Amino acid sequence: MANTPEIAFYHAPNTRSTGVRVLLEELGAPHRLHVLNMRAGEHLGDAYRAINPMAKVPAIRHGEALVTEQAAVYLYLADLFPEAGLAPAITDPGRGTYLRWMVFYGSCFEPAVIDRHLQREPGPRAMSAYADYDSVIARIAEALKPGPYLLGDRFSAADILWGSALGWTMGFGLVAPDPALSAYVERVRGRPAFQKVAAADAQLAQAHEAAAGTA
Structure with missing residues (x-):
């Protein structure tokens, strides 16, 4: 490169x-x-x-x-x-599963979580991008059940996305705590890269708060 x-x-x-x-x-x-x-x-x-x-x-x-x-x-x-x-090749059988979960976050999970939080109806099932909230959460739980990652033993970029997403949504009470989901988040967030970025972002956030006079 x-x-x-x-x-x-x-x-x-x-x-x-x-x-x-x-x-x-x-x-x-x-x-x-x-x-x-x-x-x-x-x-x-x-x-x-x-x-x-x-x-x-x-x-x-x-x-x-x-x-x-x-x-x-x-x-x-x-x-x-x-x-x-961190990404299965085009010819890898796991590519389809990887792409599904990369897209599922924005097309299904986040809209479902926000609608539930704001107490908005998802709309008729035939028109809803995510069907219903319970189905969305159930599909995630099913995908993580074999573990330890979305692609089984293989850690991928999709796990970085979902480790972050599930961490903040459960942290803010938008998604109910679940032992399996919590264990997954801890596994992903325990990686050195997550730890390094968390420390660096904390410093940036503190500097921004100080600049805004809210520290």
Whole structure:
């Protein structure tokens, strides 16, 4: 990868981009970190909207490629560094399962969790992207039952996404605590890359709070 363009990574601490920072660490991917202070509204400025008009993180720029949306960033990076083994190859039978869980988070899990939290009806089943909340949680539990990871013994980028997602949703009480899900989160978050990023993000968050006068 020595001759490839540098990866520019747009990040804010304690957001959905934290998992991408973990992924970059797991991949050993050289990158330039661009930190946005969301407390100061930096993500809403014209400079960042030129990167992502939705004013969300994460986003990456790699040469001429600009990638936004969480799952797309994960997929792009994991495929960019195949030697790290965090994404099954196109010809690998596990590729389908991997892609399913990379997409299931944004298309089913997060909408179901937010609707449940806001006490909103999901709409008619035929029109709902996720069917119903209980089915979504049941499918996740089923996928993790064989363990220890979504692809069995193989740790992948999908586990970074789901370890982060289940951790914050259970942590905020959006998803009911479950022994199997909690054990999975602990297993994923116990990895050195997660520990390193958690410490670094805590420092960034503290600096942002101090800058905003809320520390």
